[in-house]
Amino acid sequence: MTEAVRVHLELRNDIIGGEFAPGASVSEAELCARYGASRTPVREACRRLQEESLIHIVPFRGYFIAPLTVAEFRNLHEVQLVIDPAAAALAAERASAEQIRSIERWANYEYHTGQKSSYHTFLEWNQNLHVEIAAASGNELFAEITANLQARLIRYFYMVISMDSFGVDLAQEHREIVRAIKARKPEVARQKSSEHVLKTIARTMSLDFASQNSELASEINSISLEPSARQSMQTRSRRRL
Amino acid sequence: MTEAVRVHLELRNDIIGGEFAPGASVSEAELCARYGASRTPVREACRRLQEESLIHIVPFRGYFIAPLTVAEFRNLHEVQLVIDPAAAALAAERASAEQIRSIERWANYEYHTGQKSSYHTFLEWNQNLHVEIAAASGNELFAEITANLQARLIRYFYMVISMDSFGVDLAQEHREIVRAIKARKPEVARQKSSEHVLKTIARTMSLDFASQNSELASEINSISLEPSARQSMQTRSRRRL
DNA sequence: TAGATGCCAATTGTATACAGGTTGTACATC
DNA sequence: GATGTACAACCTGTATACAATTGGCATCTA
Numbered sequence: 236m237t238e239a240v241r242v243h244l245e246l247r248n249d250i251i252g253g254e255f256a257p258g259a260s261v262s263e264a265e266l267c268a269r270y271g272a273s274r275t276p277v278r279e280a281c282r283r284l285q286e287e288s289l290i291h292i293v294p295f296r297g298y299f300i301a302p303l304t305v306a307e308f309r310n311l312h313e314v315q316l317v318i319d320p321a322a323a324a325l326a327a328e329r330a331s332a333e334q335i336r337s338i339e340r341w342a343n344y345e346y347h348t349g350q351k352s353s354y355h356t357f358l359e360w361n362q363n364l365h366v367e368i369a370a371a372s373g374n375e376l377f378a379e380i381t382a383n384l385q386a387r388l389i390r391y392f393y394m395v396i397s398m399d400s401f402g403v404d405l406a407q408e409h410r411e412i413v414r415a416i417k418a419r420k421p422e423v424a425r426q427k428s429s430e431h432v433l434k435t436i437a438r439t440m441s442l443d444f445a446s447q448n449s450e451l452a453s454e455i456n457s458i459s460l461e462p463s464a465r466q467s468m469q470t471r472s473r474r475r476l
Numbered sequence: 477m478t479e480a481v482r483v484h485l486e487l488r489n490d491i492i493g494g495e496f497a498p499g500a501s502v503s504e505a506e507l508c509a510r511y512g513a514s515r516t517p518v519r520e521a522c523r524r525l526q527e528e529s530l531i532h533i534v535p536f537r538g539y540f541i542a543p544l545t546v547a548e549f550r551n552l553h554e555v556q557l558v559i560d561p562a563a564a565a566l567a568a569e570r571a572s573a574e575q576i577r578s579i580e581r582w583a584n585y586e587y588h589t590g591q592k593s594s595y596h597t598f599l600e601w602n603q604n605l606h607v608e609i610a611a612a613s614g615n616e617l618f619a620e621i622t623a624n625l626q627a628r629l630i631r632y633f634y635m636v637i638s639m640d641s642f643g644v645d646l647a648q649e650h651r652e653i654v655r656a657i658k659a660r661k662p663e664v665a666r667q668k669s670s671e672h673v674l675k676t677i678a679r680t681m682s683l684d685f686a687s688q689n690s691e692l693a694s695e696i697n698s699i700s701l702e703p704s705a706r707q708s709m710q711t712r713s714r715r716r717l
Numbered sequence: 718t719a720g721a722t723g724c725c726a727a728t729t730g731t732a733t734a735c736a737g738g739t740t741g742t743a744c745a746t747c
Numbered sequence: 748g749a750t751g752t753a754c755a756a757c758c759t760g761t762a763t764a765c766a767a768t769t770g771g772c773a774t775c776t777a
Contacts, residue, residue: 237535237730262758273732275516278759279523286527294478295738295759310615317562318555325554325705374551380621464566478760503728514762519729536729536768 239276243283246270250289250300251386253393258302266298287383301387308391313464315384316432318377319365323412323428324421325372334371335417341367342413344406358392364409368416368428391439408434480517484524487511491530491541492627494634499543507539528624549632554705556625557673559618560606564653564669565662566613575612576658582608583650599633605650609657609669632680649675 246266249255266277281298284290291299301307330338341364344357362385369381408431415424487507490496507518522539525531532540542548571579582605585598603626610622649672656665 239730264758274759275731275733278520279730282520282523283527286524296740297758310617313562313566313615314559314617314621317558321554321558321705374554376551376555380555464562480760505728515729516761516763520760537770538728 237276238272239279242266242270242272242276243280246280247284247287247289247386250284251389251393253390255300257300257390259300261298261300263298288387303390303394307387311384311388312432312436314380315388316429316464318369318380318384319432320425320428322369322372322374322377322381323416324425325374325377326368327416327419327421327424329373330371330416334367335413338364338367338371338413338416342406342409355393358389361405361409362386362389368412371416395439404434404438478517479513480520483507483511483513483517484521487521488525488528488530488627491525492630492634494631496541498541498631500541502539502541504539529628544631544635548628552625552629553673553677555621556629557670557705559610559621559625560673561666561669563610563613563615563618563622564657565666566615566618567609568657568660568662568665570614571612571657575608576654579605579608579612579654579657583647583654585647596634599630602646602650603627603630609653612657636680645675645679 255261263274263277263281266272266281267274270277281290281292285292289301291301293299326334326338341360344360365385366378366382370378372378408427412424412427412431415427496502504515504518504522507513507522508515511518522531522533526533530542532542534540567575567579582601585601606626607619607623611619613619649668653665653668653672656662656668
């Protein structure tokens with residue numbers, strides 16, 4: 236593995252994990268010291284993270300850790316609401332036996348409420364499950380887009396202290412999506428996926444956000460999606476039921 | 477504008493415009509000579525183009541112009557079929573007066589059949605229209621994804637000698653989408669956008685591809701989308717009509 | 718002759734020196 | 748005291764030297 240790739244992965248992980256304050260300025264020299272690499276691979280890593288919208292680069296000024304904003308949070312969910320169900324439906328048609336096994340493995344987590352370490356693991360499993368389902372669509376674009384959405388979304392979830400009882404609902408919804416994919420029922424998978432995203436949004440809005448971001452948290456709690464963004468699911472439900 | 481940005485834009489334009497053969501290998505030295513820059517900005521430009529899937533980088537081996545494949549063509553359309561209608565629906569709700577004016581400007585092109593230069597301009601206007609509609613959704617993620625999809629799709633359209641009479645249909649469909657957005661009718665915009673994408677796919681499959689890619693062309697002609705990918709539009713039509 | 722092995726040219730990955738731009742500060746001027 | 752300007756420190760952008768890796772080719776061996 237080259238230095239550039241290593242720095243990219245480690246820095247990315249640190250940003251997602253909250254090692255840097257959102258909006259904070261970081262210099263190349265700083266990153267070179269932290270990751271033990273020279274400027275060239277550090278620059279390359281930062282440029283890739285810019286493409287992933289985890290870092291903002293202002294020419295001749297420096298690098299800034301992408302801030303967490305209500306607009307981005309809403310945007311991510313709007314796109315997810317469109318991408319996830321479509322990918323789930325395709326996965327139900329095209330997933331290989333091996334891909335289904337892999338999906339089932341990620342869906343079989345145990346979330347022990349109240350444990351911080353368990354919560355972090357839980358978020359990673361959740362992320363992997365979503366990406367794995369998208370990959371099973373047989374369309375790598377869906378997988379790439381999903382990976383980017385999840386990486387950016389997880390930063391918001393890390394703000395949350397814990398999800399407590401929510402983990403149970405979430406696991407249940409995941410299993411329903413997986414069951415539909417395994418049963419080769421695209422429309423059920425699509426509907427379950429839509430419901431899951433909408434419920435996740437609803438759950439997030441009632442969460443107990445970490446105090447240092449209380450301003451953002453209260454703003455997030457006031458989000459409401461446009462009618463046409465929700466419409467995706469409603470149409471399906473009406474049609475199916 | 478920095479060298480890196482300039483090289484990125486020019487190289488990107490050259491790849492999209494077909495200046496390089498798909499799959500061709502290019503060395504850093506070659507690109508340095510061609511664009512009159514040193515290796516550092518050339519490398520940065522190539523890394524960004526890799527993120528956009530226009531170049532493949534194999535470590536220690538070199539850069540390869542992304543090949544045109546049936547799988548990619550299908551993947552791009554599958555994602556477009558999901559992104560475009562959703563963005564159009566949101567645009568109908570949230571587009572500003574200025575954005576609507578901008579969209580109308582891009583929709584008002586005149587395509588003179590048979591003229592090669594006119595055809596290229598036509599493709600650019602088409603691309604800009606799609607991106608502008610996505611931007612009017614008020615969600616920059618839709619705009620970014622659309623810009624990437626369009627950049628990659630246009631390489632396939634450049635293979636086509638001309639679209640002849642198709643330009644007329646296309647312009648008509650575009651105007652219908654724009655009309656729905658201007659009239660603030662999200663569901664009509666969504667439906668018209670879905671139809672437009674599906675019709676574009678159908679039109680492409682019956683096209684006269686340039687001979688040097690006849691193998692790819694015949695493969696493209698045999699594409700068929702999965703039922704659940706088409707389902708998006710059918711549901712809406714049934715529901716509306 | 719088929720296959721394995723070691724060397725070498727070519728190319729990319731990394732480190733670093735140098736150039737260019739930006740920001741903040743100190744000082745002169747009004 | 749407010750404002751504008753010059754300068755300096757700092758940082759990023761670019762160029763280039765050096766290190767590491769690859770793949771092909773020649774050579775050797777069975």
